[in-house]
Amino acid sequence: xxxxxxxxxxxxxxxxxxxxxxxxxxxxxxxxxxxxxxxxxxxxxxxxxxxxxxxxxxxxxxxxxxxxxxxxxxxxxxxxxxxxxxxxxxxxxxxxxxxxxxxxxxxxxxxxxxxxxxxxxxxxxxxxxxxxxxxxxxxxxxxxxxxxxxxxxxxxxxxxxxxxxxxxxxxxxxxxxxxxxxxxxxxxxxxxxxxxxxxxxxxxxxxxxxxxxxxxxxxxxxxxxxxxxxxxxxxxxxxxxxxxxxxxxxxxxxxxxxxxxxxxxxxxxxxxxxxxxxxxxxxxxxxxxxxxxxxxxxxxxxxxxxxxxxxxxxxxxxxxxxxxxxxxxxxxxxxxxxxxxxxxxxxxxxxxxxxxxxxxxxxxxxxxxxxxxxxxxxxxxxxxxxxxxxxxxxxxxxxxxxxxxxxxxxxxxxxxxxxxxxxxxxxxxxxxxxxxxxxxxxxxxxxxxxxxxxxxxxxxxxxxxxxxxxxxxxxxxxxxxxxxxxxxxxxxxxxxxxxxxxxxxxxxxxxxxxxxxxxxxxxxxxxxxxxxxxxxxxxxxxxxxxxxxxxxxxxxxxxxxxxxxxxxxxxxxxxxxxxxxxxxxxxxxxxxxxxxxxxxxxxxxxxxxxxxxxxxxxxxxxxxxxxxxxxxxxxxxxxxxxxxxxxxxxxxxxxxxxxxxxxxxxxxxxxxxxxxxxxxxxxxxxxxxxxxxxxxxxxxxxxxxxxxxxxxxxxxxxxxxxxxxxxxxxxxxxxxxxxxxxxxxxxxxxxxxxxxxxxxxxxxxxxxx
Amino acid sequence: xxxxxxxxxxxxxxxxxxxxxxxxxxxxxxxxxxxxxxxxxxxxxxxxxxxxxxxxxxxxxxxxxxxxxxxxxxxxxxxxxxxxxxxxxxxxxxxxxxxxxxxxxxxxxxxxxxxxx
Numbered sequence: 001x002x003x004x005x006x007x008x009x010x011x012x013x014x015x016x017x018x019x020x021x022x023x024x025x026x027x028x029x030x031x032x033x034x035x036x037x038x039x040x041x042x043x044x045x046x047x048x049x050x051x052x053x054x055x056x057x058x059x060x061x062x063x064x065x066x067x068x069x070x071x072x073x074x075x076x077x078x079x080x081x082x083x084x085x086x087x088x089x090x091x092x093x094x095x096x097x098x099x100x101x102x103x104x105x106x107x108x109x110x111x112x113x114x115x116x117x118x119x120x121x122x123x124x125x126x127x128x129x130x131x132x133x134x135x136x137x138x139x140x141x142x143x144x145x146x147x148x149x150x151x152x153x154x155x156x157x158x159x160x161x162x163x164x165x166x167x168x169x170x171x172x173x174x175x176x177x178x179x180x181x182x183x184x185x186x187x188x189x190x191x192x193x194x195x196x197x198x199x200x201x202x203x204x205x206x207x208x209x210x211x212x213x214x215x216x217x218x219x220x221x222x223x224x225x226x227x228x229x230x231x232x233x234x235x236x237x238x239x240x241x242x243x244x245x246x247x248x249x250x251x252x253x254x255x256x257x258x259x260x261x262x263x264x265x266x267x268x269x270x271x272x273x274x275x276x277x278x279x280x281x282x283x284x285x286x287x288x289x290x291x292x293x294x295x296x297x298x299x300x301x302x303x304x305x306x307x308x309x310x311x312x313x314x315x316x317x318x319x320x321x322x323x324x325x326x327x328x329x330x331x332x333x334x335x336x337x338x339x340x341x342x343x344x345x346x347x348x349x350x351x352x353x354x355x356x357x358x359x360x361x362x363x364x365x366x367x368x369x370x371x372x373x374x375x376x377x378x379x380x381x382x383x384x385x386x387x388x389x390x391x392x393x394x395x396x397x398x399x400x401x402x403x404x405x406x407x408x409x410x411x412x413x414x415x416x417x418x419x420x421x422x423x424x425x426x427x428x429x430x431x432x433x434x435x436x437x438x439x440x441x442x443x444x445x446x447x448x449x450x451x452x453x454x455x456x457x458x459x460x461x462x463x464x465x466x467x468x469x470x471x472x473x474x475x476x477x478x479x480x481x482x483x484x485x486x487x488x489x490x491x492x493x494x495x496x497x498x499x500x501x502x503x504x505x506x507x508x509x510x511x512x513x514x515x516x517x518x519x520x521x522x523x524x525x526x527x528x529x530x531x532x533x534x535x536x537x538x539x540x541x542x543x544x545x546x547x548x549x550x551x552x553x554x555x556x557x558x559x560x561x562x563x564x565x566x567x568x569x570x571x572x573x574x575x576x577x578x579x580x581x582x583x584x585x586x587x588x589x590x591x592x593x594x595x596x597x598x599x600x601x602x603x604x605x606x607x608x609x610x611x612x613x614x615x616x617x618x619x620x621x622x623x624x625x626x627x628x629x630x631x632x633x634x635x636x637x638x639x640x641x642x643x644x645x646x647x648x649x650x651x652x653x654x655x656x657x658x659x660x661x662x663x664x665x666x667x668x669x670x671x672x673x674x675x676x677x678x679x680x681x682x683x684x685x686x687x688x689x690x691x692x693x694x695x696x697x698x699x700x701x702x703x704x705x706x707x708x709x710x711x712x713x714x715x716x717x718x719x720x721x722x723x724x725x726x727x728x729x730x731x732x733x734x735x736x737x738x739x740x741x742x743x744x745x746x747x748x749x750x751x752x753x754x755x756x757x758x759x760x761x762x763x764x765x766x767x768x769x
Numbered sequence: 770x771x772x773x774x775x776x777x778x779x780x781x782x783x784x785x786x787x788x789x790x791x792x793x794x795x796x797x798x799x800x801x802x803x804x805x806x807x808x809x810x811x812x813x814x815x816x817x818x819x820x821x822x823x824x825x826x827x828x829x830x831x832x833x834x835x836x837x838x839x840x841x842x843x844x845x846x847x848x849x850x851x852x853x854x855x856x857x858x859x860x861x862x863x864x865x866x867x868x869x870x871x872x873x874x875x876x877x878x879x880x881x882x883x884x885x886x
Contacts, residue, residue, distance in 0.1 A: 069861075101853055105839075108854045112834040168809070168835075175809035180791050183810050183878040232835075239836055356840050356849035356875065366877050374788040378781050385777045389770065416876030420840075439847075 030070050031340065032079060034061065035089035042088065049086035053078050076338065077274045091271055102250050106240075113236050119165035120229035126161055127222030130154070131741060134219060142202050142214045151203045151216050158196060158218040166192065166225040182373035184412055188228055190377065191407035192221045195740060198400045213394030217401070217740065224408055224744035231748025235413075238755040242421055244762065245428025246355065249348050252304055252323035257288035260332065277335045281326045290342045291333035293318045298329030305347065306672065306688040307434025307696075347687075350436050354427045359440035361708055362419030365715075369416050376410040376723065383727035391728075398728070401740060405726035409743035410719060413751040418711035421758035426704030429764055434672070434687035435697045442683035445667045446701035448648045452596055452694065453639065453661075455653035456607035456617055459671055460593075460691070461583040463654065465496060467503035468564055469580040471555050481577040483509040485569045488527050488534045491517050496565060497525075499581045524567070535570040542568045542575065552578040563616030590621050592691035597622070599698065602647070606630050606638055608657075632657035639664045652694060669694060703764045711754050718750050807841075807852060807879065808832040812872070815881035825862040831855070840875040 034046060043061045046068060050059035055074035061067070068090075070079055083090035134140050142151055162170070169192070172185035199216040206214050256267050260278040273279065273289050281287050287300070299311040302324045311327050314320060320333055323344035339345065358366075380403040387399035423440050430437050437443050457463050470478050486504030489497035490511050504511070514534075517527040523544075524537015535545060539556065542549055547570050549556075555578055556566035564582035568575060596603050605626040607614050614628035627638060635653075639661050642649045651658070651665035662668030662682050670682030671689055686693035726743055730736040805827055806813045819825055831838050831852040841860070842849045852858050862883075870883040 101851070104853060105851070108834055109836065112836075115834075172810040175811045177787075179811045179813075179815050180788055181811065181815075181878075181880055182788055185810050236836060352851070353847075353849050356842060356851075357847075358844070369877050370880075371789075374784050377784050381777050381781055381784075385774055388773055412878070413876070416878065420875045 030076060030079065032068050032070065032076075032083065032090040034068055034083065035091070045086050046083055046088060049082045050079060053082045075275050077276070080274070099250055099253055099255075102247060109236060109240065113233055116229045116233040116236070120226050120233065123161050123165040123222050123226030123229065126154075126157055127219055127226050127741075130219035131223055140215050140217075140219075142206055142216060143211075148203055148206070151199070151218070154218050155196070155200050155203055155216070158199075158221050161222050161225060162192065162196065165229060169225070169228075182377070184373075186373055187376060187407045187410055187412075188224070190380075191404045191740065191743075192224050194400060194407070195224075195404045196221045198397075209396060210394055213397035215394070215397050217404070220404065220740040220744075223741045227741075227744040227748045231752055234748075234752045235755050238752060238759055239421070241759050241762070242424045242755065243355075243428070245425075245431050246348065246351055248304075249323075249344070249351065249431065252286065252344060254286045254288040254322070258282075271339065273335055273338050275335055275338060277338075278332055279335055280330065280332050281320070282330045283326055283328055285326050287320045287322055287324050287326060287333075289322050289335045289339075290337035290344075291320055291335045293320060293331050293333045295333075296329055296331035298331050299327045301325040301327055305344065305434065307432065307693070308688040308690070347431070347436060350438065351427060351431045354437050354439050354443075355424045356420070357423070357439040357441070358419055359423065359444035359705075359708070361444055361705065361712075362423075362440070365415050365418060365712065369412050372410070372412045372415065376407065379410075379723060379727060380404075380406040387728065398737065402726065402728045402737065404740045405738050405743045406723055408740055409722040409726045409738065409746055411715070411722075411747045411750040414711075414715035414718060414754045417751055417754045417758075418715050419708050421755050422704050422707040422711060422761060425758050425761040426700055426707070429704075429761060430697060430700045433693070433696045433700070435693050435700065436685040436687065437697065437701070438683050438685075442667055443701045443704060445648065446650070446684060446698055447705045449601060449650040449667060449698060451602045451604060451642050451647040452650045452652065453604045453606055453642070453665070454593075454623075454691070455635075455651075455658055456605055456609060456614065457583060458654040459652050460589045460605065460617060460621055461585050462689075463583065465499040465565075465581050465583045467499055467579060468582045468584065469559060469578075471552060471578040471580075473550065473552060473575045473577060476576055478577070479507060479509060481569055481571075482507065482579070483512065484529060484532070484534055484571065485536050485577070485579060487512040487514050487529050488517070488525055488536050490514070491527075492519060492525055496567065496581045500579070533572050535573070536567060539568060542570060545570070545573065547573055547575055549575050549578075560612060561616060563613045563620070585617065585620055586689060586691070588690050588692055592695055593621050593623060595692065595695040596698075599695065601650075601698070604638075604642070606635055608632070633660075635661035636664045650694070650698075652691070669697070700764065703761060707758060707761050711757055714753060714757065715750070718746075722746060804828045804830055804857070805881070806830050806832060807838050810835075810837075810879060812879055812881040816884065817881065818884045818886060819862075819865065821867045821885045822864045824864050827860045827862065828857045829860060830857045837874055837876060837878060841872060842875065843870060843872045845870050 047059045047061055050056055050068065050070055053074055055072045056070055057072040059068060059070045080090045139147070142148055169185045169188045172183070173189035176183050176186060195217040199218050202209050202214050202216055254270055257270050257273045258265050258267050258280045259273060260280060265280055270288050278294065279288060279291060283298070293314055293316050295316065297315045300314050300320060301311045302321065303309050304325070305321060305323060314331070321344065322342040337343070383406055384399040384403040387402055388395050391398050423443065426443060427437050454460055467482070470482060472478060472481065482500070482504050486500045486509065489500045491514060512529045514527045514529045517525065519525050520537065520541060523541040524535065526533070526535045528534065535541065535547070539549065539553065549568055552568065552575065559566040559580045564580040566578055566580045569577045569579055593603055602625065603623050605614070605618050605623045607626070607628055608630055609628060611628045614626050618624070618626040630638065635658060639649055639651055643666070649665045650667045650669060651661050652669040652671065653662055654671040662670060667684060668682040670685045672685060672687040684697050686697070725736070726738050728737050803817065807829055810833070829841055829852050831854055834854060839851050840849060841852055846862065848860065850858060850860060865885045867885050870885065871880065872883065873880045
């Protein structure tokens, strides 16, 4: 008798994620690439032509890049035509820019990597033998003329290394010095420069240095330059892995599209696809642009964008999103968003921006890194002075070594990299699970949420009522009753009517011709079909017409207590059936809510529905805190009230009604099946309807914050311990003074360690699904 | 020895003055066509005067292959852009109210400021 489960479930996988991908706001700015513009005077011509297009508010051409930016809501085709009529060619550029930029970047990075390795090898080629010579007991001292000449040659070779392998440190240090700033280059240039200059003085004018201090440190200069270049190369490699998620998204963009023009199918470059083009997607092909299916039926794998592993059935009228994979059938769709406007392109932009934004926890590091380098320089001078004043002989050499070591071991990079690297991986990881985090602040806040408010309709439930139960009064067929009732309701616009019509259609029941249709306001509808008098409505309607409902009344009460809306159906003034309509709870809402509660989060439900329905739904999903009959404007008040209790409030919703509450909450979560408005005001967007996305988002943000803290701890400890040891605080007690070479190795390792720790986040997995 | 200590203290004082106290000169433009070169760990120019309440276009040209130079952030304006190598990237700023707006790389090693007047 009960037809709910199978149907409801199927409908969920078919319909629910459908609008989610189309739900990202359309920007009003477009960019076009202009071809054939040879002179600066073309600029005015093109701009004037574009401004003449209705809907354009501004057009600005960048002559250097041959691009034009147009603001206003206007179709791209009209813009291209306008440019063409002015005598130039225009094409869209955005579609491929991500992929091209990525390729270019990878090539540049690869070149830089090879360059670093070469510089490292050359530097170590001199540094390693020199160091081994020293370790093996070779004399680094300068006492005889022969030694002076030998060391002079080594000194000049070291200078060669400084120029070839270390030029970027010295030029960078000088440039930033001129700009009154200091950075890593400053420290390296000063450290290695000091060691080399000191050694050269020993070689060229040994007279001014005490005899005991006539020692050269060329190996330190060469080794430090080599090791730090090695560190930079390793860091570059490890950094590459942190942006894997965005690379994967960019890789989803198709290069070509098969469009139907003049009844012929042609393959064209993706950037040439225009709005309203009809595009063919064959099985196994990637959907190239966003669109609406006009012909055919297929299943589409949207997991790459939504994290939802079940393929989604799509027929005529369904939306398809660029980057998703067409699995089974061949379809033709009409392009509705191309280039930069596709959901995929916007997701990429959102993720990219978020990856580069900083959570508040990173601000302290920013403040510190502003002062860090000059402070280290001052510490180096103070430590040198201490050695000169109070140190044992050879004080000059020891002062020089300690100052150099302090400069080299201090690592502003580890501190600076701590936050951005983890955010990069964390935001990417979330995107993989279909969770779009707007910025670092949202990421950090999400990890602290203590109370999660869930809107009922469309968030906990599917948001569209459907027929859940049919009980027959007599022996008549269920399908026949549904067919008649649906036929009668097909003239009505009530949401419950829609549920009936949908249900009949899904069962393949054709609507019948209805005559004498009459809507009885607040009660139901009546009409005639197939020669029968039909009446559909609530209990009161049946009573008014003197129709006895018998045992169905009890059934109806049970259904009402179960958050369903029961309706009676009578044929020729005899009760025929009881049909219940409800907004079903999403299949995984219960598990997802349990998961949140297990993490110690208080879950609260808000709804505009009546108490009985609210209570029934809340009980079913295991929520004890709920507020019913909440008007849209009161949702914000509820958020504020909970915040006043000291709670960190997350608000999850899908509708326009929820937008102010989403904005008011500490973290607003928009369910991906929602409207543009909700997503615009949300901090975190769940690309699939499932509430598991909430727990995933919180889990990812907690893991990311933990990772950032580990990085900070490592970087702070490293600098706090490294700098004093390098300055020689342990010397009076243990006779321990670090060698500049060890400092160079430690510095090279410190930032690599931070990046590698951030990379560990890639292994993070949200717990359950 | 006294001389050495005095010299050391002087250098420290110079560091404090040069890096923290000194205010570098500013480049002023009519909010268009300003090219900022990103190279060798710096933005050139790094202190830029702009007119208030007027939209601005800044063209960033990155010549530095180091990954440190890749990201450009205007934290107050919620702008983050990746800069391609040796290709200008135009950053459009909305009309700004008076004040100072910082821009920097991801790690804040490359730094600059917009002075909107």
